[in-house]
Amino acid sequence: MLKFYQERLNGTIRGMLLLILSGAMFSAMHASIRYVSGGGSGVEGLHPFEIAFFRNFFGLLVVVPLLMRSGLGGLRTKRFPMHALRAVIQVVSMLMFFKALQLSELAEVTALGFLAPLFATIGAIVIFGEKAHLRRFTALGVGFVGAMVVLQPGFQEISLGLILVISASAIWGVAMLLVKSMARTESSLTITAYMAILMTPLSFAPALYFWRTPTMEELVGLFIIGVMGTIGHLSLAQAFREADASAILPVDFVRLLWAAFFGFVLFSEIPGLWTWIGGAMIFAAATYVAIREANIKNEEIKSEHL
Numbered sequence: 291m292l293k294f295y296q297e298r299l300n301g302t303i304r305g306m307l308l309l310i311l312s313g314a315m316f317s318a319m320h321a322s323i324r325y326v327s328g329g330g331s332g333v334e335g336l337h338p339f340e341i342a343f344f345r346n347f348f349g350l351l352v353v354v355p356l357l358m359r360s361g362l363g364g365l366r367t368k369r370f371p372m373h374a375l376r377a378v379i380q381v382v383s384m385l386m387f388f389k390a391l392q393l394s395e396l397a398e399v400t401a402l403g404f405l406a407p408l409f410a411t412i413g414a415i416v417i418f419g420e421k422a423h424l425r426r427f428t429a430l431g432v433g434f435v436g437a438m439v440v441l442q443p444g445f446q447e448i449s450l451g452l453i454l455v456i457s458a459s460a461i462w463g464v465a466m467l468l469v470k471s472m473a474r475t476e477s478s479l480t481i482t483a484y485m486a487i488l489m490t491p492l493s494f495a496p497a498l499y500f501w502r503t504p505t506m507e508e509l510v511g512l513f514i515i516g517v518m519g520t521i522g523h524l525s526l527a528q529a530f531r532e533a534d535a536s537a538i539l540p541v542d543f544v545r546l547l548w549a550a551f552f553g554f555v556l557f558s559e560i561p562g563l564w565t566w567i568g569g570a571m572i573f574a575a576a577t578y579v580a581i582r583e584a585n586i587k588n589e590e591i592k593s594e595h596l
Contacts, residue, residue: 305533306541308525315522317548319345319515320391320399321556326511329392329557336508338388341515342381343490343497344504345388348516350486357483364479369472373481376468377488379461384489385496386458393451396553397561400546401440401569402455407576408433409463410470411583417467426582429575436571439564478527482520535584539577546573 323345328335357364367373390399408430414420437456441448472481504512529538546569553559 302533302537305529305538308529308532309538309541310544312522312525312529313542313545314548315518315525317396317400317545317552319518319522320396320549321552322511322515322518323388324391324396325556326508326515327388327392335392336502336504336512337497337500338392339385339493339500340497340502340504341512342384342388343493344509344512345384345515345519346486346490346493348513349520350490350516352517352520353479353483353486356479360479364477364483367476367480367484369476370484372468372472373484374488376465376472377485377492379468380465380485381489381492383458383461383465384493386454386461390451390455390458394449394455395559395561395565396549396557397546397559397565397569398440398452399455400549401561401565401572402437402452403459404546404569404572404576405433405437405456405459406462406466407580408572409460410466411463411579413463413467426579429578429582431575433572433575433579436568436573436575439568439571441568442564473527478524478531481527482523485523486520535580539580542577543570543573 323329323338323341326335326341327338387399387403411422411426411430415422441452469481546566550559550561553561
């Protein structure tokens with residue numbers, strides 16, 4: 291099977307399959323978080339902050355064997371301060387996002403989660419002074435109009451969960467900029483390993499405040515959350531190593547389909563029409579910006595070799 295995957299499928303197909311796998315893992319993880327936290331059921335579950343700690347802890351257990359196989363070279367880095375900064379930023383984003391999953395429907399959270407690349411683009415313009423032309427600003431505008439379509443301010447109350455997911459997406463956008471910078475010199479294993487090593491103790495302190503000893507059933511669910519999250523991150527990183535972002539990003543919309551599937555099966559949630567329309571607008575804008583950036587990067591690489 292592995293031989294067929296490597297020899298018969300080209301890089302673009304492999305990248306698409308890995309991106310679909312990543313979306314499935316993240317959506318299943320989000321559904322598990324919502325279930326274990328009692329979201330959508332009315333049953334008191336574990337606090338999302340405690341779930342975040344166990345997600346990182348069990349994710350670390352998955353990473354350790356990979357590090358043992360590759361040796362300590364997987365931890366070799368000259369950019370530890372950036373790894374540390376990324377970990378702090380991502381813990382804050384994770385705590386907000388996990389709480390949002392407890393409070394809001396999966397499809398809504400996923401749709402608004404597509405805003406993260408748009409926030410990253412704004413950060414790149416403001417912080418790094420990247421040039422932005424009319425088409426880029428237009429895409430950003432379409433994306434944020436899509437967010438308004440999902441939220442429907444004035445027609446329905448904007449819940450705390452949706453406010454949290456937008457805030458988490460903005461913070462995650464900053465983390466994306468750091469990962470983008472680190473990916474130039476760091477391997478996907480190094481980035482994932484430091485994420486697990488640093489985020490586990492960082493997420494323990496807030497978890498301790500809401501601590502309740504998990505039942506055996508909850509521990510199994512927490513382990514599954516950690517495994518799926520780590521597989522999702524590794525699949526995502528490998529997907530962009532297998533193929534150009536411009537070729538594979540359109541299939542990432544499958545994440546919304548996965549979220550709708552898990553939401554319906556586990557919580558009887560049926561996404562409204564405006565969630566689909568707004569989510570599609572946000573996704574289209576984010577995809578356009580990512581493809582545009584990938585094309586510009588490829589043109590710069592070609593010009594350097596002329």
